[in-house]
Amino acid sequence: MxxxxxxxxxxxxxxxxxxxxxxxxxxxxxxxxxxxxxxxxxxxxxxxxxxxxxxxxxxxxxxxxxxxxxxxxxxxxxxxxxxxxxxxxxxxxxxxxxxxxxxxxxxxxxxxxxxxxxxxxxxxxxxxxxxxxxxxxxxxxxxxxxxxxxxxxxxxxxxxYPAVAAEIRHSLIAIDAREGELIDLMQELVQHWPAVRFSSLPSYGNERHPAPHIDFSVSGQEPEVDEAYDFLRQALSLRGINLI
Known part of the structure; x- marks a missing residue:
């Protein structure tokens, strides 16, 4: 809710x-x-x-x-x-x-x-x-x-307001990635898994990683959130982006 x-x-x-x-x-x-x-x-x-x-x-x-x-x-x-x-x-x-x-x-x-x-x-x-x-x-x-x-x-x-199953959240860091070059990939993800919450947070460096990167996350319920996360990892890897 x-x-x-x-x-x-x-x-x-x-x-x-x-x-x-x-x-x-x-x-x-x-x-x-x-x-x-x-x-x-x-x-x-x-x-x-x-x-x-x-x-x-x-x-x-x-x-x-x-x-x-x-x-x-x-x-x-x-x-x-x-x-x-x-x-x-x-x-x-x-x-x-x-x-x-x-x-x-x-x-x-x-x-x-x-x-x-x-x-x-x-x-x-x-x-x-x-x-x-x-x-x-x-x-x-x-x-x-x-x-x-x-x-x-x-x-x-x-x-x-009875409790419900808490959302599962997966996140990854895409090193030296540029948001503008990945919008088509993001659009494909949100269109394919509309129930999954998606977040893209670019940074020039922070406590999670000192160099420029994008902090991606997906959250929701199984199995959709796992499917969306697997898609994201594979799609970024295919574009040669290093992930942590």
Whole structure:
């Protein structure tokens, strides 16, 4: 299954904090055989968030959103999603109860607003401080704190999106190869095995190989991925290209 990822917060876009969600959530998805179809970095701006949620709903893919569901004035994600779904923002009884249990009288007047979700939302449990995230259909709101968001993401994936067989990936290095001279070969591969994901990454030299090369990879399920890889190796070898 393919997912999209929203990473929300001015602190990310300004560089005051480095994003850690992309790599972690990509790994959680890949461990379960799922794919990341797109990642979007968004500011703490209500109108921009609402527009992004509306566009994402039109695309129809499951969404994991990290950030902006706290109780401070710069947290707009919950309300932006409600508006995008044309739903009211309402107090979720169970989420409110969890906040009251966690904070007691200090839940009021501000923290309790973290229990306000689009009407009809379900909860995503938070094992760290019990302040839940929410899910509205296939849209899932998680906090920005990595130590909370990542176990919550793992829970929702295991609960609602059963794991499938992980993709097999084969890669090779074509030394001193030139992309422009190999496009016909690449086109033949993708046309013959459309279910296989193909990647061509040229480099002037990196940690994988110090001289100019192309890093080719194919990924997918057997037997197609093995067939595509064998074709690629043989076709490159026939053109006299050294492979590692």
């Amino acid at each position: 393919e997912f999209e990822l929203f990473i929300i917060g001015d602190e990310i876009l300004s560089g005051r904090r480095q994003d850690r969600h992309f790599a972690a959530i990509l790994a959680l998805l890949e461990e379960r055989g799922h794919h990341l179809a797109g990642v979007y970095y968004l500011p703490d701006q209500p109108d921009r968030l609402e527009a992004a949620f509306r566009q994402q709903q039109a695309r129809g893919l499951p969404l994991i959103s990290c950030g902006g569901i706290g109780a401070t004035p710069d947290d707009h994600t919950r309300l932006a999603l409600a508006r995008a779904l044309d739903l009211p923002l309402v107090r979720h009884t169970e989420a409110g109860g969890l906040i009251e249990q966690r904070f007691g009288e200090a839940a009021y007047p501000h923290r309790i607003h973290m229990a306000d979700f689009p009407a009809g939302a379900g909860l995503i449990p938070n094992p760290v401080n019990q302040v839940a995230g929410c899910r509205c259909g296939h849209t899932h709101l998680l906090p920005g704190f990595p130590e909370m968001a990542w176990p919550m993401c793992a829970w929702l994936l295991d609960q609602y």
